[in-house]
Amino acid sequence: MTLEEARKRVNELRDLIRYHNYRYYVLADPEISDAEYDRLLRELKELEERFPELKSPDSPTEQVGARPLEATFRPVRHPTRMYSLDNAFTLDEVRAFEERIERALGRKGPFAYTVEHKVDGLSVNLYYEDGVLVYGATRGDGEVGEEVTQNLLTIPTIPRRLKGVPERLEVRGEVYMPIAAFLRLNEELEERGEKIFKNPRNAAAGSLRQKDPRITAKRGLRATFYALGLGLEEVEREGVATQFALLHWLKEKGFPVEHGYARAVGAEGVEAVYQDWLKKRRELPFEADGVVVKLDDLQLWRELGYTARAPRFAIAYKFPAEEKETRLLDVVFQVGRTGRVTPVGVLEPVFLEGSEVSRVTLHNESYIEELDIRIGDWVLVHKAGGVIPEVLRVLKERRTGKERPVRWPEACPECGHRLIQEGKVHRCPNPLCPAKRFEAIRHFASRKAMDIQGLGEKLIEKLLEKGLVKDVADLYRLRKEDLVGLERMGEKSAQNLLRQIEESKHRGLERLLYALGLPGVGEVLARNLAAKFQTMDRLLEASLEELLEVEEVGELTARAILETLRDPAFRHLVRRLKEAGVEMEAKEKGGEALKGLTFVITGELSRPREEVKALLRRLGAKVTDSVSRKTSYLVVGENPGSKLEKAKALGVPTLTEEELYRLMEARTGKKAEELV
Numbered sequence: 001m002t003l004e005e006a007r008k009r010v011n012e013l014r015d016l017i018r019y020h021n022y023r024y025y026v027l028a029d030p031e032i033s034d035a036e037y038d039r040l041l042r043e044l045k046e047l048e049e050r051f052p053e054l055k056s057p058d059s060p061t062e063q064v065g066a067r068p069l070e071a072t073f074r075p076v077r078h079p080t081r082m083y084s085l086d087n088a089f090t091l092d093e094v095r096a097f098e099e100r101i102e103r104a105l106g107r108k109g110p111f112a113y114t115v116e117h118k119v120d121g122l123s124v125n126l127y128y129e130d131g132v133l134v135y136g137a138t139r140g141d142g143e144v145g146e147e148v149t150q151n152l153l154t155i156p157t158i159p160r161r162l163k164g165v166p167e168r169l170e171v172r173g174e175v176y177m178p179i180a181a182f183l184r185l186n187e188e189l190e191e192r193g194e195k196i197f198k199n200p201r202n203a204a205a206g207s208l209r210q211k212d213p214r215i216t217a218k219r220g221l222r223a224t225f226y227a228l229g230l231g232l233e234e235v236e237r238e239g240v241a242t243q244f245a246l247l248h249w250l251k252e253k254g255f256p257v258e259h260g261y262a263r264a265v266g267a268e269g270v271e272a273v274y275q276d277w278l279k280k281r282r283e284l285p286f287e288a289d290g291v292v293v294k295l296d297d298l299q300l301w302r303e304l305g306y307t308a309r310a311p312r313f314a315i316a317y318k319f320p321a322e323e324k325e326t327r328l329l330d331v332v333f334q335v336g337r338t339g340r341v342t343p344v345g346v347l348e349p350v351f352l353e354g355s356e357v358s359r360v361t362l363h364n365e366s367y368i369e370e371l372d373i374r375i376g377d378w379v380l381v382h383k384a385g386g387v388i389p390e391v392l393r394v395l396k397e398r399r400t401g402k403e404r405p406v407r408w409p410e411a412c413p414e415c416g417h418r419l420i421q422e423g424k425v426h427r428c429p430n431p432l433c434p435a436k437r438f439e440a441i442r443h444f445a446s447r448k449a450m451d452i453q454g455l456g457e458k459l460i461e462k463l464l465e466k467g468l469v470k471d472v473a474d475l476y477r478l479r480k481e482d483l484v485g486l487e488r489m490g491e492k493s494a495q496n497l498l499r500q501i502e503e504s505k506h507r508g509l510e511r512l513l514y515a516l517g518l519p520g521v522g523e524v525l526a527r528n529l530a531a532k533f534q535t536m537d538r539l540l541e542a543s544l545e546e547l548l549e550v551e552e553v554g555e556l557t558a559r560a561i562l563e564t565l566r567d568p569a570f571r572h573l574v575r576r577l578k579e580a581g582v583e584m585e586a587k588e589k590g591g592e593a594l595k596g597l598t599f600v601i602t603g604e605l606s607r608p609r610e611e612v613k614a615l616l617r618r619l620g621a622k623v624t625d626s627v628s629r630k631t632s633y634l635v636v637g638e639n640p641g642s643k644l645e646k647a648k649a650l651g652v653p654t655l656t657e658e659e660l661y662r663l664m665e666a667r668t669g670k671k672a673e674e675l676v
């Protein structure tokens, strides 16, 4: 390659990488996969090393992330710079990292390292003065980030106050979305016909950077901390000499720290930890894209310092990205429990993370439009969160012109009823559609719902086929003679099944609501609904306003629930279940504990105020914003506002936060921690 050719390619690469940085960091909506991005960056780096005259401080290889837009959040300049990490993909590259350290320090290794999970989220900086959290911000381009304090405070484990810390302190870590929360969020977005997130990291970034912290609060974000900016030297002077000890210090000060971290000696020692964690990576509740290796001795950090982009004393040793190319052979349509029609891509089978993948969900119409995917296309697939097969991108450059666009069916593939379209969601409106029947019964019997263990999929199919069961209420009318002989069922197993069906009558309203598959109602919402209404009868009479008071119920969900509750077919089903003896009352009586009381909160509490409010409401109390004669108690935190004066003037009794928890404990018989 001549210098001129290299210059051309370098410019191309820089352009491309800048564009993808923008999509990724600013829009949180990447177009290519991380592995593809890493390859581009690597190619650029290698060219710059081969042709040093092409180096430039403006090159993406010399930069961290991207400067955020100012439109939504206030920009903040970090007191000390934040960095990215250089990557290693092989043991040889880890050895090269150690050799660079040896050369820089003029001393032979092996060195001691702390190895941590590389949690795949986005880095944040918390700034404390005199132990009080002043603000929290995203990394941005390392110099200027976005202030997202309110959103960060929706993460319950982030401390607002610290004791015995340097006067000015920056604490750094990662905000991430656990895989379970990620899958749940995408399911919700899919159900609403909205755009889904490609991986937990984008979901975390998109959720933390919401204008409305109440949305952030519902996304189940978590945080883990692993570094200090300002204040590190003071902490070192107190005797914290290693990264290992620093993690311990952070824990002691009350920060959540990812517990699995290890010490290793030399590149080989690192390799052993890496291989072990690679094997176990799918047991983690979060997505980890590698391990982070940090020289343990903090003293050496100062000697080594930083490049423009990353520390010289640490490296990210990345896990191999399992991505495969394959072809989309066809798209078929499935009807779900709610009647929603989901397009499913049929793939030329590929092996991904230990299993063969031949089907991939294409979610909804928004998703298909966004990807512009066509039958016959070559696609790049991976497993999102290590679990769900997912198309990362369509390889449009390989199109031949023979590809066909995806056509939505007009009629339900299961029952032939005409489909209806609500925004980007296609639905079968027929309440007796067999697809819905099967799914409805399967879900009803599932472990977290009514837990009727003997009722497997095959048996459900048979029961439907024979017309013995048309809906879930029919289950309670089954007799032994109906069952014996079905699916090779003997006398004894028929009896067992009937006993289980009988027992399922007493699961309580929480489980029943989940089992009935009300729109948008998962386990958590079912519990919240049961806690608020306590009985099915009261729920059936709920107003929209009352539904909106339930924790985690948004406008759309509330309307959809209301519609179902008012649906005569649903009410008829409920009536039949009741007649069959299915319990319609909440098991957890917590819902009544603070009924009739009205609370107002002033000042700062040790937990986010929204969380305390939600808890109070869940226990049946009202929470309002201003003190009046109707207020039962004013809860007084630190630095209370004028509400306190007003309460005194009106003679409204006050409670400290402690006293509030004691009141809850006394009324519910449960510790406050168990209630949260």
Ligand SMILES: NC(=O)c1ccc[n+]([C@@H]2O[C@H](COP(=O)([O-])OP(=O)(O)OC[C@H]3O[C@@H](n4cnc5c(N)ncnc54)[C@H](O)[C@@H]3O)[C@@H](O)[C@H]2O)c1
Pocket (backbone or CB within 6 Å): 020, 021, 023, 024, 025, 030, 031, 032, 033, 034, 035, 037, 038, 064, 065, 083, 084, 085, 116, 117, 118, 119, 120, 121, 122, 123, 124, 173, 174, 226, 292, 316
């Ligand atoms: N797909 C795309 O278009 C696109 C575009 C830009 C960047 N990216 C991806 O983003 C990544 C680059 O982003 P980056 O600069 O944030 O670097 P990075 O994510 O590769 O590594 C650095 C980051 O790791 C995080 N981290 C997690 N656990 C840590 C720990 N225990 N100790 C220290 N740090 C820890 C920190 O946030 C740190 O900033 C690459 O993986 C790249 O593939 C993708």
Ligand SMILES: [Zn+2]
Pocket (backbone or CB within 6 Å): 335, 412, 413, 414, 415, 416, 417, 428, 429, 430, 433, 434, 435
């Ligand atoms: Zn149908």
